[in-house]
Amino acid sequence: QVQLQESGPGLVKPSETLSLTCSVSGVSIYSYYWSWIRQPPGKGLEWVGHINYSGDTNYNPSLMSRVTISVDTSKNQISLKLSSVTAADTAVYYCARHVIIAVAAFDHWGQGALVTVSS
């Protein structure tokens, strides 16, 4: 059974770096692409970026200058770092698996981690 679990601080100060980890169980990271997706309160879903097991990444251009996604194959984890955060980065952050390597459709999602940016 594939499970994804996001973890990390729920509160981050403005201008600091948001850091989240997605722990994957039930499947190896090697066979899939993995994305981060976020949803600010009252707003729609926004794709942040994706990574494969080799570490190849693709980011949303609107966030590219601030985002880093990495993979730790030894721990079967994917990480997200978003620098210089502002209140606009307050959101529920989800990690999700791509259904097929070549298809950016997301068949398994974590339960989401709420991150609030506030001093």
Place this chain on the structure above:
Amino acid sequence: DIQMTQSPSSLSASMGDRVTITCRASQSISSYLNWYQRKPGKAPRLLIYDASSLQSGVPSRFSGSGSGTDFTLTISSLQPEDFATYYCQQSYGTVTFGPGTKVDIK
């Protein structure tokens, strides 16, 4: 970015009804269109990918069609568990999601 619109934004339907939801892209996206179901407090559930491919485990009453800019999700006979919000998502360019269509009980 490719903008996605959905219509209607909400609809009321009865069990057993045939329901059709439309999604339109601001430019051609070939068949790079996916559909999700979402219930309150839950993550989205993938229903259809590549416009018409039924995701494993999804009931066959769900179907998708379309290509280019116009797509539809059809529920052939609405069941109690289908009352939810439905989203489209394109993966032709930078991934973007539609605003959602809420299906509730008439």
